[in-house]
Amino acid sequence: MVTLVSPPTDLGDSGQFEETRISLKPNLTGMDRAFRGLLAGSGVIVLIILVSIVVFLASYSWWALKTFKWHFFTGTVWSAPIHPGVLGILVGSVIIALIAVAFGTPIALAIALMINEYAPPQLRAWLTGLVDLLAVIPSIVFGFWGLEVLNHDVSGPVSWIANHLGFIPIFRTTEPGTYTDSVFVCGLIVGIMIIPIVASVSREVMSQAPRDTCEAALGLGGTRWGTITDVILPFSRSGIVGGVLLAISRALGETMAVLLVLSPANVVSKAILGPYANGDVARQVAEYFPVADVHSQSELTLAALTLFATTLFFSLLGRLIARRSGAQE
Amino acid sequence: MTANLLMDPVDAAPTPTPSDRPRRTRRVSRDGTIDLAGAAIASLAAIWLVFTLAGVSMGNFGFFFCWAALSYAIYGILVWRRHGVLLTKDRLATVAIWTGGIIALIALASVVWTVIVKGGPIVFAHFPRFLVIDTSGGKTGDEYGVGQSIVGTVEQVLIASLLSVPIAFLTATYLVQSKSFLARIVRNVVDSMTGTPSIIAGLFMFIIWVRPHGVDGKNGFVAALALSIMMIPVSCRAAYEVIRIVPGSLREAAHALGAPERRVILRVVLPTARVGLITAALLGIARTAGETAEVLFTAGGNDRFNWNPLHGWQDDLPLRIYEQVFQPSAQAITVGWGAAFVLMALVLILFTGARILGATHSHNRRRFSWLRQRRQPASES
Numbered sequence: 001m002v003t004l005v006s007p008p009t010d011l012g013d014s015g016q017f018e019e020t021r022i023s024l025k026p027n028l029t030g031m032d033r034a035f036r037g038l039l040a041g042s043g044v045i046v047l048i049i050l051v052s053i054v055v056f057l058a059s060y061s062w063w064a065l066k067t068f069k070w071h072f073f074t075g076t077v078w079s080a081p082i083h084p085g086v087l088g089i090l091v092g093s094v095i096i097a098l099i100a101v102a103f104g105t106p107i108a109l110a111i112a113l114m115i116n117e118y119a120p121p122q123l124r125a126w127l128t129g130l131v132d133l134l135a136v137i138p139s140i141v142f143g144f145w146g147l148e149v150l151n152h153d154v155s156g157p158v159s160w161i162a163n164h165l166g167f168i169p170i171f172r173t174t175e176p177g178t179y180t181d182s183v184f185v186c187g188l189i190v191g192i193m194i195i196p197i198v199a200s201v202s203r204e205v206m207s208q209a210p211r212d213t214c215e216a217a218l219g220l221g222g223t224r225w226g227t228i229t230d231v232i233l234p235f236s237r238s239g240i241v242g243g244v245l246l247a248i249s250r251a252l253g254e255t256m257a258v259l260l261v262l263s264p265a266n267v268v269s270k271a272i273l274g275p276y277a278n279g280d281v282a283r284q285v286a287e288y289f290p291v292a293d294v295h296s297q298s299e300l301t302l303a304a305l306t307l308f309a310t311t312l313f314f315s316l317l318g319r320l321i322a323r324r325s326g327a328q329e
Numbered sequence: 330m331t332a333n334l335l336m337d338p339v340d341a342a343p344t345p346t347p348s349d350r351p352r353r354t355r356r357v358s359r360d361g362t363i364d365l366a367g368a369a370i371a372s373l374a375a376i377w378l379v380f381t382l383a384g385v386s387m388g389n390f391g392f393f394f395c396w397a398a399l400s401y402a403i404y405g406i407l408v409w410r411r412h413g414v415l416l417t418k419d420r421l422a423t424v425a426i427w428t429g430g431i432i433a434l435i436a437l438a439s440v441v442w443t444v445i446v447k448g449g450p451i452v453f454a455h456f457p458r459f460l461v462i463d464t465s466g467g468k469t470g471d472e473y474g475v476g477q478s479i480v481g482t483v484e485q486v487l488i489a490s491l492l493s494v495p496i497a498f499l500t501a502t503y504l505v506q507s508k509s510f511l512a513r514i515v516r517n518v519v520d521s522m523t524g525t526p527s528i529i530a531g532l533f534m535f536i537i538w539v540r541p542h543g544v545d546g547k548n549g550f551v552a553a554l555a556l557s558i559m560m561i562p563v564s565c566r567a568a569y570e571v572i573r574i575v576p577g578s579l580r581e582a583a584h585a586l587g588a589p590e591r592r593v594i595l596r597v598v599l600p601t602a603r604v605g606l607i608t609a610a611l612l613g614i615a616r617t618a619g620e621t622a623e624v625l626f627t628a629g630g631n632d633r634f635n636w637n638p639l640h641g642w643q644d645d646l647p648l649r650i651y652e653q654v655f656q657p658s659a660q661a662i663t664v665g666w667g668a669a670f671v672l673m674a675l676v677l678i679l680f681t682g683a684r685i686l687g688a689t690h691s692h693n694r695r696r697f698s699w700l701r702q703r704r705q706p707a708s709e710s
Contacts, residue, residue, distance in 0.1 A: 043504070255621070
């Protein structure tokens with residue numbers, strides 16, 4: 001009847017209470033046990049959902065794994081159902097995520113620094129609202145906007161780069177004259193979409209930088225930028241890295257924006273500025289899964305599972321690093 | 330390291346200021362503003378000359394990009410000539426940080442503006458018509474709307490929230506209350522699921538439900554299930570943050586009065602956090618309403634009304650946008666923008682509601698602590 005539990009408060013976390021920590025030994029009634037069961041049960045439901053996702057996806061992709069074995073993971077051309085090489089679409093996802101991070105991270109860091117250090121107090125609530133608003137705009141609206149607006153806006157400078165710097169391999173395109181619907185445009189759109197993630201994580205770690213050290217730096221005559229580079233950034237470096245890894249995991253799985261914009265050829269290619277080059281896993285699954293035959297479905301599921309494992313790896317790594325440096329999300 | 334921090338003494342004003350006047354560190358100096366404006370005008374003229382005379386064509390986007398880059402360089406040289414390297418770094422960093430914020434603002438404004446300009450006219454042409462009639466008429470005449478998609482979105486999101494909000498809140502309470510091994514696993518699972526690609530949820534529901542049942546397997550309820558897979562972790566994270574900050578003293582007081590654990594949670598912890606919990610739920614709903622990849626395989630899509638979420642294919646707003654995007658006619662794409670307008674309006678209403686409630690929340694907490702302070706002497710006497 002009597003069970004030993006830790007006190008149901010947050011006292012244990014703060015450390016200083018460790019010495020005087022009391023162990024409550026409550027007499028749990030049947031109702032209390034039932035309530036605890038309810039709480040734990042709802043937690044277990046979440047666990048079951050994740051486990052069953054993995055189990056069902058794995059069982060459905062078993063045929064593809066059995067048939068192609070490691071060739072599936074090393075093939076560089078995705079041509080289902082005969083030659084499904086996951087790299088043909090996974091590399092494109094990774095490139096989109098990298099472009100997104102390269103474009104979104106500096107902007108997100110600028111916003112985080114602006115909210116924490118530069119903006120006048122009246123402006124801060126508005127800026128925070130702006131970042132939150134970016135987070136709730138549906139991805140299909142971003143995709144529609146990217147397809148109809150950004151695609152054409154970007155093609156001007158991109159065509160100039162392709163014409164004048166085409167001797168560098170990554171600036172060459174497969175279809176000369178066409179610079180829309182590319183991996184690069186998708187990367188830019190997804191880059192805008194990850195700004196809120198990086199901004200909120202880095203804001204949180206930056207706000208925990210020791211205030212007195214910042215003030216000491218300013219008091220010694222340091223510039224504001226000097227304070228940022230010598231105090232705030234070294235303090236929050238690992239948190240920012242964690243946030244960026246989280247953003248990579250989100251960017252890898254982004255479906256709708258890429259589905260609307262990208263025209264792929266599902267091969268590994270260096271031509272990122274033009275269409276008909278790299279593919280994208282989420283896009284491929286979204287477009288072809290419902291209409292594919294059983295074998296292609298199995299292959300697409302295996303590709304989706306590979307993507308899922310990649311995103312899980314990045315998000316766990318990111319959370320591990322971010323949590324170690326004290327950020328919450 | 331310290332030397333790197335030291336400010337260039339040249340920055341001091343030429344005339345000595347009276348020592349009793351406070352030095353405002355965040356003041357924008359007139360010189361700095363003139364430098365920046367001068368750099369901007371000079372580079373605008375230079376870039377315009379180059380673009381018109383040399384015939385470089387990079388579009389508006391490229392023009393603004395080159396203009397920003399050149400003004401940045403000219404401003405840097407100006408400041409460097411007058412104030413030295415340290416201040417140059419500081420000033421350039423300031424400009425860069427504001428530029429970053431402005432780029433994000435422009436992107437956001439561009440998205441919202443595009444949706445308003447392209448979708449607004451069709452929505453307000455014959456005002457409520459677009460919201461109450463279905464899309465099927467668009468093929469024959471000029472009578473079209475997204476009524477059936479609004480019905481679908483409302484029903485699916487409602488079912489998804491009824492399913493996932495209780496689970497999310499209970500799980501969040503569990504994560505705050507329990508420090509057990511299982512709780513730690515669940516916490517990591519919730520964290521990882523917030524980052525799950527949304528296509529995975531749709532794929533999962535397709536494999537376990539739609540495939541065994543054939544084309545009849547798609548309906549609004551299955552779409553709602555797929556949506557709740559994404560909604561549970563998002564709402565749970567937000568609720569966890571709210572429940573966590575309920576003051577420990579409140580719980581201890583309730584425990585000290587002899588309240589059993591379930592009473593403490595149901596009567597003290599959750600009511601204290603209720604406004605925050607509603608905010609969390611609203612934000613979760615706002616996020617979910619715009620999710621597309623989940624409903625792509627599960628809802629089916631429909632250009633006529635289907636009020637029954639349990640049977641038959643159903644439409645919803647994100648799916649309607651997706652259906653319209655690749656239609657050949659410009660008219661159909663305009664209907665897509667109209668659907669995007671309605672979806673954005675819905676999401677923004679939910680978002681604004683959550684923000685206003687959140688603001689009220691902090692107000693309430695202040696009032697709450699004030700009440701507690703007032704009551705304390707009364708209980709002592």
